[in-house]
């Protein structure tokens with residue numbers, strides 16, 4: 001069974017490093033082999049702060065940006081969120097993107113790849129796992145934390161030490177199991 005994996009770039013600011021980390025995650029995911037991999041950039045979708053009148057549970061969207069985002073997540077069997085840590089938290093862009101939808105998330109598997117200074121974005125991963133649970137996502141415990149990530153960027157390429165690829169392999173294996181198990185129970 002091929003599973004559709006969306007790798008979501010969570011930061012949107014000019015000059016952000018998120019796309020470099022996401023490129024590395026996509027390489028790992030393609031090499032893993034269980035997934036059809038697509039990178040999704042929240043900066044391209046350009047979601048404003050939630051501007052839909054109806055509760056997301058109704059899936060009655062008025063705006064094209066919401067419909068685009070909804071269609072992307074509808075297609076997903078699994079999602080990897082690539083997230084920085086902003087002020088010991090996840091970036092508002094990513095929290096807003098999750099809260100914009102509801103039905104699209106339910107019974108899907110997700111994992112977190114976070115990056116930052118000494119913390120490797122661990123605190124962002126923890127708050128995201130709580131949020132994702134509340135919208136019906138199985139946010140698996142296996143993830144990749146990338147401490148001092150900026151020291152592993154050379155010539156606009158993110159190349160972390162081998163231990164990061166090892167973590168990614170474990171995460172992707174678990175994500176494939178959960179995504180495969182959850183697929184049949186979605187209506």
Ligand SMILES: Cc1cc2nc3c(=O)[nH]c(=O)nc-3n(C[C@H](O)[C@H](O)[C@H](O)COP(=O)(O)O)c2cc1C
Nearest residue numbers: 011016017018084085086087088115116117118119
């Ligand atoms: C608003 C803001 C808050 C930040 N807070 C943290 C933090 O709490 N922990 C951390 O490790 N790094 C923090 N940083 C540094 C980020 O890890 C670093 O800037 C990283 O490149 C941000 O991801 P981005 O480039 O994809 O936006 C912060 C950066 C910004 C812009």
